[in-house]
Amino acid sequence: MIIEEDAHIVNSLAINAKCKIQLTLESESDLEELKYYFSEHNNKYYIVGEGTNLVLPEYFDGIIIKTKFKNIIEDNANKLLKVGAGYNWNELVKYCLSKSIYGFENLVDIPGSVGAAPIQNIGAYGSEVSSLIESIDCYCLKNFRKVNLKNSECNFIYRNSSLKNSDYLIYNINFITNKEKIISTNYETITKFIKKNSIIINNPIDLSNVISKIRSQALPDPKLINNVGSFFKNPIVEFNSINFNIHSKEKLILWNHDNSKVKVGAARLIELIKGDLSLHKNVSLYNKHCLVLVTNGKASQEDILNFASEIQELVLTTFNINLEIEPNIIY
Ligand SMILES: Cc1cc2nc3c(=O)[nH]c(=O)nc-3n(C[C@H](O)[C@H](O)[C@H](O)COP(=O)(O)OP(=O)(O)OC[C@H]3O[C@@H](n4cnc5c(N)ncnc54)[C@H](O)[C@@H]3O)c2cc1C
Structure with a gap:
């Protein structure tokens, strides 16, 4: 086990985050040792993977646990x-x-x-x-x-x-490993891309290549641009509760969910209100995808959450829809 005190916590929003102690487990036998650290540090802990879906505080007063098991x-x-x-x-x-x-x-x-x-x-x-x-x-x-x-x-x-x-x-x-040998190309973005580019998909590798291309056009590489992917979930709401007075139904992206509920494309909601957002110093919307928040490497957790709240408030007052944050907020 690797034990580090006052360690930096790697995260793709590039928040300058540290923790009291970081334990990196190198083998299964390290699991048994964890209890000794817990009694010393009041049991406050958080498990971290590669840090691509975390909104971290500047200081985490507890144990960060990582696993290195690559079997x-x-x-x-x-x-x-x-x-x-x-x-x-x-x-x-x-x-x-x-x-x-x-x-x-x-x-x-x-x-x-x-x-x-x-x-x-x-x-x-x-x-x-x-x-x-x-x-x-x-x-x-x-x-x-x-x-x-x-x-x-x-x-x-x-x-x-x-x-x-x-x-x-x-x-x-x-x-x-014995899933049916069927490839799933029904998703609308995939069908449109295949048609537009006259691509024939014969196997999973062909499909993964198409999806890689689609993703690279819409999503920033976290190694180059600080982000956690989609910042909000696509909300599932009662169709009748949506406010269409400001923007008509046709402007929204709606998927049927069940009898009365629809799943709403959150990116489109943000796209429609983004003109009313104030300018924030360290965090902004990604220019190719409104669901992604990007930072300049100087943003704190507070900067990011303030920007997210402004988006949530504007979406709520405009559409009567609550946006739920997707990444994990750690306190
Ligand atoms: C550009 C970009 C695109 C993305 N696209 C997608 C997408 O298409 N679909 C999607 O679903 N997500 C997407 N994400 C989000 C992200 O990739 C996933 O949430 C991913 O699973 C996070 O992995 P991580 O190792 O970085 O986890 P972390 O961010 O480190 O942790 C995420 C959560 O997992 C928990 N965790 C991590 N490891 C363990 C463990 N060993 N045991 C128990 N709990 C653990 C943490 O406590 C935390 O709650 C995207 C992110 C980015 C930056």
């Missing part, structure tokens, strides 16, 4: 792939593409680690990671015991799961 084991008998939490998500997608394991292709180029993927049930272009998970090996930080959670125990829904804000440290994920 990848194919269990052909049970048609499973056991992957360590510290493995990079996109490297896993590439691994699966190279082995003709279907189902990962729509989730190409999502930044971050394998261990974080189930937390908000990462999803993109019509797929969610929950459809690929058999079970998750966790270490409970309350009773310091290992537990294997089956997919059905994780309560996966759109951008959420019961693992979020739980006491479970994920150290392995068991992925299914």
Whole structure:
């Protein structure tokens, strides 16, 4: 285990964040040692992956826990792939593409680690990671015991799961490798792109290449531009509760959700109100995608949350829609 005091916490918003103590677990046996640190530091802790979905404070007065487990084991008998939490998500997608394991292709180029993927049930272009998970090996930080959670125990829904804000440290994920050999190209952005560019998709690699191109045109690379991807979730609301007095229904992006509810494209809502936003010094909207907030590397958590609140207030007064923040705010 690597133990660092007053350590910098890596994060893709480039917030200058430090913590009292950072523990980097290098092997499974390090899990057993965690309890000794907990009693010394009042049990305040936060688990961090690659830091691409965090809005951190300048100082975290507790323990930051990271895992470096990068094992990848194919269990052909049970048609499973056991992957360590510290493995990079996109490297896993590439691994699966190279082995003709279907189902990962729509989730190409999502930044971050394998261990974080189930937390908000990462999803993109019509797929969610929950459809690929058999079970998750966790270490409970309350009773310091290992537990294997089956997919059905994780309560996966759109951008959420019961693992979020739980006491479970994920150290392995068991992925299914026998998904039906069908590629999913139904998502509207994909169909439009394929048609416009006269592309024929024959296999998961072709599809992942198309999605990579679409993503690179809309989303900033966090290694070059400080961001956490979408800052707000697409809200799911009663259709009748939306205020169309200022902007007509046709201007919004609406997907049917159930009988009376619709999922609303949050990027379009922000696009329609962005002219009324005040100028903030260290944080702004990404010029190619209104759902992404970018910083100049000098922004604090407060700067970012102030800007986000202004957006939320304007969207609420204009459309009567509450925008929920997607990344994790740590206090
Ligand atoms: C440019 C960009 C594009 C993005 N696109 C998408 C997208 O298309 N779809 C999507 O869903 N997300 C997207 N995201 C968000 C981000 O990629 C995911 O949330 C990702 O899973 C975060 O991984 P991470 O390792 O950086 O986690 P972190 O940001 O470090 O942590 C995220 C959460 O996971 C928890 N966590 C991390 N590791 C563990 C562990 N081992 N055990 C228990 N809890 C853990 C943390 O406590 C925290 O709650 C995007 C982000 C960026 C910057």
